[in-house]
Amino acid sequence: MPVALDRRTRLDADLRKVTMEDFLASAFPDLAARHGALVAQGVERLGAAPLAIEIGDRSWSFSAADGGLAVSPGVADGALVVTFDADQFSDWVQNQRSFNAMITVRELRYRGGDERDVSVWDSLWLTLLEGWPVVDDGIEFLDRHGAPLDLGRVLTPDDDPADVAHFLREAGFLHLRGWVDPVAMREVSQDIDRALPDYHEGDGRSWWATLADGTRRCVRLQDFVARSPRTAAIVGSDLWDRLRQTLAGNDDLVQRPVGGKGLEALIKPKGVVSGASDVSFHRDCHFGRHAYQCSGTVVGIAVTASGAANGQLRVVAGSHRVLMPVEIAKSRPYLPVVAVPTEPGDLTVHLSCTLHESTPPLVQERRVMYTGFGLAPRDAGATGGQALAELRERVSRILLDQGARA
Incomplete structure (x- = not known):
């Protein structure tokens, strides 16, 4: 089924300073319940290691578990570790700035992985926030009448x-x-x-x-x-x-x-x-x-x-x-x-x-x-x-x- 153009789910008017403690107590349980299975599916298909977030002297790890997404204190074995300050985390967790934005302007601090790992978790995190799957084996390209879509077609003002x-x-x-x-x-x-x-x-x-x-x-x-x-x-x-x-x-x-x-x-x-x-x-x-x-x-x-x-x-x-x-x-x-x-x-x-x-x-x-x-x-x-x-x-x-x- 075609994707609607309007995919907006958030308003700037709702932006606020969000700490990890705030996020885990308020937003994460519902997001994990609704989208955790999609994240776990993506972790399995892309072979993603756990993601650990460090802020100050505290750290938390996110990993696939029991078909969903779980969080635990500390840095999990083999994790991609990203170090944030408070403002960076608040922006990231509210989809204001992505890992990709921070890495492009040379601001992202990470270890235990490479740019591919960072890119994978950029996608997986947005999957958690928005329910946008990383993979879908059922994708087809069909025209309005159910026939295969010609991806090389050139359309004109005379077309419907x-x-x-x-x-x-x-x-x-x-x-x-x-x-x-x-x-x-x-x-x-x-x-x-x-x-x-x-x-x-x-x-x-x-x-x-x-x-x-x-x-x-x-x-x-x-x-x-x-x-x-x-x-x-x-x-x-x-x-x-x-x-x-x-x-x-x-x-x-x-x-x-x-x-x-x-x-x-x-x-x-x-x-x-x-x-x-x-x-x-x-x-x-x-x-x-x-x-x-x-x-x-x-x-x-x-x-x-x-x-x-x-x-x-x-x-x-x-x-x-x-x-x-x-x-x-x-x-x-x-x-x-x-x-x-x-x-x-x-x-x-x-x-x-x-x-x-x-x-x-x-x-x-x-x-x-x-x-x-x-x-x-x-x-x-x-x-x-x-x-x-x-x-x-x-x-x-x-x-x-x-x-x-x-």
């Missing part, structure tokens, strides 16, 4: 909107053609060239990468729509609003702001050796806040063609339905990996919960824009989203400064 909406919820992604005039992409590419001199490192509006020859290149232009009248016309058109309504189906999707950092033009050059340019498998919610804002739809507009030679989007179909750990997606995915080669003007759509990656260009650079549609707000006082956006910006600087790739 119900089929488009169903495909997105069933597979977690879409490849669309005919929603944007491909001829317009030449003008958009020229707008990128004209805009580039207005961006510089440290301006807070761009991301940069280092190439193999040592040069720095701007790879992400924020606030781009203000510099491209053609792009503004595309996202302000009636056809674009029809796309929003088609993707929404029976849900309520709204246009994300396209000014500021809401619409970004990306340049994918050859030979990147450091910086956040071609990002390996990840979810857009894998830094945290899945339970507060998922699922949004991320829409890529192909300015130039994409493919194996010049890089392309790849998605793990159905990964919004099972919580496959990111590190396993990179090495041994247990769902179909689908490449989405595009022509200029094609659109790609993926849910914020869908594992996806951008492969690096081998022959020539490519260009793409990203924007999207989000769920209608329900939490007027939300502040966590801004904190997560700031974290995302920090990541781009850390990777560049430390000579690392995403």
Whole structure:
């Protein structure tokens, strides 16, 4: 059965300082009763060691037992041990920041395991909090009429909107053609060239990468729509609003702001050796806040063609339905990996919960824009989203400064 877009279960208004003692006394018994069996299933299938949490001079271990999840004082034998301060634990246990977020910004302290172990427990813990299974042997990809879904299908405005909406919820992604005039992409590419001199490192509006020859290149232009009248016309058109309504189906999707950092033009050059340019498998919610804002739809507009030679989007179909750990997606995915080669003007759509990656260009650079549609707000006082956006910006600087790739 397709997954609903709105998977939000938490509100920023309910955030508070949570200690381990609070969590174990109030939330854990109910979570373990409802979702512990799913966690235990994931532990068995992924071969996960126990997880031990240290805070100050105290420690607790979580491990599978009797078909569920149990907690005990101290550090269990063979455990992955994560050391938190009080604020980090409070954020983590409320799905504000994940292990992945902390490890990416070089803040996570752990021992007794490697990055794969950390990634596995990132998924298992979210399984405990949200009941999102790590594995599901019964997953099928079916169209609205029960026939096998063609994961390579390209959908157009002439297709039944119900089929488009169903495909997105069933597979977690879409490849669309005919929603944007491909001829317009030449003008958009020229707008990128004209805009580039207005961006510089440290301006807070761009991301940069280092190439193999040592040069720095701007790879992400924020606030781009203000510099491209053609792009503004595309996202302000009636056809674009029809796309929003088609993707929404029976849900309520709204246009994300396209000014500021809401619409970004990306340049994918050859030979990147450091910086956040071609990002390996990840979810857009894998830094945290899945339970507060998922699922949004991320829409890529192909300015130039994409493919194996010049890089392309790849998605793990159905990964919004099972919580496959990111590190396993990179090495041994247990769902179909689908490449989405595009022509200029094609659109790609993926849910914020869908594992996806951008492969690096081998022959020539490519260009793409990203924007999207989000769920209608329900939490007027939300502040966590801004904190997560700031974290995302920090990541781009850390990777560049430390000579690392995403």
